[in-house]
Structures are given as C-alpha cells and as structure tokens.
Amino acid sequence: MATLPATAETLIARFGPTLNFPRPEGIPGRDTPDAVVKTHCCFCGMQCGIKLVVKNNRVVGFEPWEEFPFNGGRLCPKGVQRYLQNDHPDRLMHPLERAPGRGFAPVGWDPAMERVVSEIRRIQSAHGRDAFAMLSGVSLTNEKSYLVGKFARVALRTRNLDYNGRLCMVSAGAGNKKAFGLDRASNNFSDLARAEVVMVCGANVSETFPTLTHWIWQARDNGGRLIVVDPRLTPIARTADLHLPVRPGRDSALYGAILHQLIKHDWLDHDFIANHTTDFDQACEAVADYDLAWAERVTGIPQAKVLQAAEMWGPARTSFLLHARGIEHQSKGVENVLSCINLVLATGRIGRPYCGYATITGQGNGQGGREHGHKCDQLPGNRDIENLEHRRYISQVWGIGEGDLPGKGLTAYELMEAIHRGEIRGLLSICFNPLVSLPNSAMIREALDKLEFYVAIDFFLNETARHADIVLAGSLHEEEDGTVTTAEGRVTRIRKAINPPGDARTDTSILLELADRLGAGRHFRYQTSEDIFNELRVASRGGTADYFGITYQKIEENMGVFWPCPEEGHPGTPRLWEDRKFKTPDGRAHFHGVAYREPEEVTSDEYPVILTTGRVVSQYLSGSQTRRIGKLVRQYPEPLLEIHPALASRLGIRERELVRVTTRRGAAEFPAQLVETIREDTVFVPYHWPGKKSVNQLTSGHLDPISKIPEFKVCACRLEPTGQTAPSPEESRAWASP
C-alpha cells in the first residue's frame, strides 16, 4: 500500500522542503577552492554554461562562464542560486524504507535492492511484465536517459516506460516530425540576431528562458520587430512591437487567420512551396473562411492587430518563429504547432541565415532525453519502437532478440490512469514529481495509493516519493559526468564536480546494480559515463538524431556540437535544412490543413471563466529543487491568482482576497492579484507548488490525441470571493504546503 506512511506535516518536518539560505558571514572555502568546474546549469533547456566552485566535496558557489557561446556568462536567478541545492539539509544520504506511523527509516543498500528486485519479480510473475512501470525525467543526462530506456526494456522488460517530457515537448516533437520528418529546433538561436520579424507564440521567454531574451533583443537592436502572442502581458510581451492577447485555447484560429491573410495578399514564396513542400492546397483549404472578423470573434484579438501581424510577418525578408508550452499544452497542441509551421513554410523562410523556426525546449535535457531514452514510443536516435527495422537495429546494439524488445507503452498521464484502474501495480520513478506536475492531482494521489509497490530514486524526498515503499538515495546533476542536448540541438558536457555525499550513490550505479540483480547484468557493462555515451553514439547511428560523430573530446574542444553529426570528421549541424532535404519520406516539408476546433473544456454558466497556468522566473517545474532554495522562494512566495480588475470588480474580489477557484476536478484558494496585464475572461495561476497550493488540483486530464500532452493551458473555472484577506506573503508556507 502506498498511502503516506505518516502525516504530511511529519514528513515535511523530517525531509523538507527546507529553505537553504547562504550564510551571511560567508561560505568557507570559497576563496580557496579545490576546483572550479565548467559545466551547465541543472535547470531549463537553455543549458547556460556556468562554473561551479568546489571545496571539500561541496559546491560552495559559482562563477559565470563567460566564454560559453550561448549565454556568455549570463544567468537567471535560478542559475545564480542553483549551487544551494548542494550541501542541503534535505539531501537524502542513504536508502529509506517506509515505516508506517513514523515515516521512513534508514535501510542498507543490500536489503533495499533485494526488496526492490523481489517486488518487481513478484508483481511481474503474478500480473505480467507490463504491470510494473517506470517513470523518468529529462533533467537526466543523455547517458542516464539512454540507460533508463535500455534498463526499462532490457532489465525490467516492461513496455510501460514514459517520462515528464510528456508534459513538455511532445506536441512540438510530433508536429516537427509530421512537417519536417525530424524533431529538433531548425536553427540555433544566433539566427535570431538579424531576423526582421520575431514571432513568439505562447512562450513566457523572460520568465521561463530568461537568457534567451538577449538573443531576441539583439534582433530588436538591429531593427527587427517583435510579435508576442500571449493571453498575458508578460515581461517579454511588454517589449513587443505587437502583443496579441489571444483567448486561451484559440491559438490555431489565429495562425489560420494569419495564413489566410498571407494567401490573400500573396505574401508567399511560390518557388519554395512548389519545389520543397507538399499539401499547401490542404493548408489553404482549411483556412479559406478564416477572415479577420471570424478571427476576432474566436481569438478575442481585434481584427486590426491580426492584420498587422500578417503585414509584419508576410513581406519580411528574414524571420524567426518561436513557440513553447503556451500553444503546446493543449488538446490541440500538435495542431497549433502545425499551424505555426504553416506560416514558416508559406514564406519559405527556413534553412537560411536569420530565417528560423524553433520550439523552445523546456527541460534541461528535454531535447536529448526524448531522442535517446525514456519516451514510450521511441528508441535511441529518435527511432520508432513500432518500426521493425528500427527495432532490429536497436535489439542488435543491445544484444537481445527483436522479439524480446517490448513494444509501445502508455504515456505518463495514461499510465497513472492505468495504475488507478489497477492494471499497473508496481512503479519505479526517477526524476519526476507527478503529484505536483501532472493535472488532476486528486486522481494521481488516488493512483499512488493503489500501487502495491513503489520505489523512487531521488536526491530529495519529493511530494510523490513520500508515497514510496523504498527510496533509493540518488545523485544531483553535479555528481555525475555526462552530456545534455540543449534546446538548440547543441550537445554539451556536464562535468562531475563532486561525489554523492554520505551513503548516496550515483543514479547510474543504482540502475546498473538493479539491472544486474534482475539478471540482465551482461547487457550493462559500463565503467564510465563515456562508455554509455559511446554506446549511445552507435545506437543513434543512422537515426534522424545521429550522434555517431560526437565524442566527449569533440564537445569539449568546440564547446558543444550540434547534431546531426554522423561521422567523426563532421562539424555538426547548427542550422538545419540548408540543403532543402527534409527528413520526410518524400524529402519535402509538409503543410497540414489545420481546421480550428475548440478546446476540450469551454466556459459555461456554471464555469464561466478560463483558467490558464504557467510558471514564474524564480521557480522550476514542480519545485523539487527550487522550493528548497531560500531566496528563490522569497522572490515569489506563493501562487497568486492573476485577475483583471474589471473581472474582479464584477465578482466583488479585492486585492489579496482569498479567492476560491473551482473546476470540474476540485477547488483551491489563492490570493487575488489584480492586474490589467491579463485578459478579462481569463485568470492565471502558476503551478510550481504542492498540496493545497497546487493549481494542478484544478487542471484537466484532457490530452492531445496525438502527443498525449495534457491541456494545462485551458480549463473552465468558477471564482468565488471568500471575504478573507490572505495573510502577508512573508507568512506563506506555500513552498511546503501539505
């Protein structure tokens, strides 16, 4: 049984989150470090270069790494404070075993491993191999992602492996594969610098990818114009030449209407369309009726602004389109992505200097992780687990029979639903906190309670791991060597700075020992992370994400190598499609007809307001790390309900009044923040907090039919003022809310 072994309050008192602040009197050893290690930030997909200052096996500070080409020393507050996840009072130093009534008790590695293996065997022999599932995450390096993918298929032999990239990159990945036959940012970010128009679609760049702001501003400094599509006036939207405050969930209507204008005014690259694309007629047909009046009615954006966007985008000589979770976290995530790609293809502005297109990958290794590891339908090299040829190749690399390689499994949210139905009975998780990050958290909690056995590998006891039977103390980012692939497709080196403290072990060694105990040891003979990478290179060879020509040495010498890089003499590929040879079967880029449809949940008399969710600059994802760093918590202490003063006035809601927000999934209370920078029909709550402060108690489990990404960005809610004023933010303990 996986109900909490003690009250949440008891677990919080012992395992945190505890706020780690730097000591005002200074940090011993910073002036006389043992080492200054060039590596990358452990957080988002920008993967900024940073130097970690090390003393006595502790990270005691940082220095900007000014030579690294993407960020040149620039960092966001999370990067500046990331060293404080190290030497943290909440750090798990040894394995733990559930102790009902008390919480967790320390246990030795040997009995812990023994228990895990016997439970895996028991569940799989009684209920089939697929009844034991694995959930992973893309804060892990390429090496660990590859290892997880191989471990689940070869050692656990389950088809049910998926990952937290399901909440991040899958809509963009699916859209890119459909249109280009390959899933990677088409350009590196230096192509932003001289783009005449930059269109940012559903990306809160300045809060979620702060160091990308510099590149967008470079375009503006050189005379470029900026269009930002967002229901809120975000910090980057404030600086835009044109802000399009789209009604949440209506994005593809906007891009369809812009395409309609491009066609109407003949702002098209006919040669490119004729020679390098297919299905333009279908794209045209789908938007034939999407005139400006229709666009205004559906999107809530004034006609003149939609036209202005088309006028700016259409005739430009160079351009760059960026999108992120705003358009992707929808039940139409893939369609939204395709409607954006249609605008890029119609103008033929791709595969040339300053003509670019990219999704902004969210997680640190969101790019590499999905190419080589833990996605339920993928094999290394971005291969398809249902393609016989791909299966044969990977089976041969792994030394197993093709028939022994499991098939496609369930996606993350569906996997939790299968646990809830009792079909999956055991779970191994690493680097994933679904109780905070998945929608409809009441269902997730019930599912965790139904597990017969749950083992978590983690360095902190996150909210989900509190439900575990065994917790294996794993490693931080700075405790293992490896590589990550950034949002640009640049493969970079993560350098080990210190060893895991106490009795904690590296994630790699834990997985290798489990594989050995499960009887698959002969398939997992690696001495170093580089050994794993060298096998990954072979496994990726000939796939679309081909890393074969990339070596640790080459990455270090060049400060990163862009894939595809098929041979050792190959320089890598910073800009795709210069040869106009797309990776689709016919070698052409594909338009798609995108007919607008409504989001899964629309407003009604009972639920009359749109709720949308997102992030703040001082927190990262489910907050497992950043809710433990004092200054990051203090910067934005609790989730606020952003509401337009006009809507607040109609409902009688005052500034800082606690507002009860109710959806079909549940209710939660948040202090109101009255701002004119949001649409009047929409409220916003950021999602990084747990328990009663989690907005994912309210969000829906509606999924995109192709990518299976949840619709975090749109649901219908009801707002009720409670008459109570929230205590001051300084008194909030939202970071550790039970």
Add this chain to the structure above:
Amino acid sequence: MNTFRLDQEFFLDPQRCIGCHACEMACAECETNGQLPMIHVDYVERYSTPQTAVQVCMHCEDPVCARVCPAVAIEKDEFGVVHSAKTDRCIACSNCVNACPFGVPRKIEPMDLMMKCNLCYDRTSAGKRPMCATVCPSGALFYGTREEMSRMRPNSSPVNTFRFGKQTVKTRVNIMMPLGATVLVVDADE
C-alpha cells in the same frame, strides 16, 4: 596588481529589465555584502505593467554622497569608482541616503552602516566585469567598451548627464537613451 580597465564602462538600459532579480542575487553572493544586494529591482506599478526598474550606483563624477558625509567615509578613487562607506568611519547618519539623487545608498540597520555598490571593486580591479552586469540575461546591465556598446545597440546613445532642476549631475555609469540623446532631464527647471 590592479588591472582596472579604464576603457570599460557600465551601461544601464532599464527598459530591457525583465524583473528576474538575477543581478540582486548575484550581487549578494559577494563576500563583502553579507548576502545583501547592492543593486535593486522593483516593479514600477505592477497593477498596470510588469515593467521593473533596476537601480545601481551611478558613480557620480562629483558624488554628493561623499560631499555630505560628515565622517569622510565615502571616497572616489582614481578610476572614478565611488566606494561604499568605510566601516571604521561611517557613523550611520544617513546624510548620504537622503542626499543621493538616485536613491542608491541604504542604511543597513542591524550593522548601523551605510552600504552601497562599489562597482564590484574586487572584480573590476582584477580586470573582470561586475557580477550584476555579467549575469544580467536581458542586457539591461552591460559592462564593456563604448565601441562594443555602439556596435551592439546602434539605435541607442549612452547618456551620463542628468538634470535635476537647476542641478546637473555627471556620472561614470551611463543610461541608454534613444539615439542622439545627450542628457536625461529628470526634473525640468521651470
């Protein structure tokens, strides 16, 4: 050996500030600051805009903070850096706090001491850039040469002359203004 680079200047472009607070956190990491930031980021008026304003010491040519200090605790050095109050001289009278036209010095109550930005003297005297301007992700803060700046931002001009009523203040730190601007008039002389 002091390797302060006189060709490098500080450029402040507040309109680019995205309110991330990386500068404050990086500043506070300096051992001499006791985890207190000497640079400050605040919302202008969150109700109507996410615009934030960032304020760092402007390092005036004729620093009024030093002129009003009765204890001669504040000094400008040969590089034009106006240093924070000397701890053994500062009497925490707050004259400088009240006199500074940019509102920079702050009295730190528990220490009974004025503290302000010293242009990361430990870094700049070793030829490095100040921490805040090194980490700033949006270019609201930049430290480098005038040539670099004009190449990067061809549509802006650095301005280091400020008019407060009848008083003109010249600073070592520049504010980026629209191309061709030469003075920032804070308070027009009626």
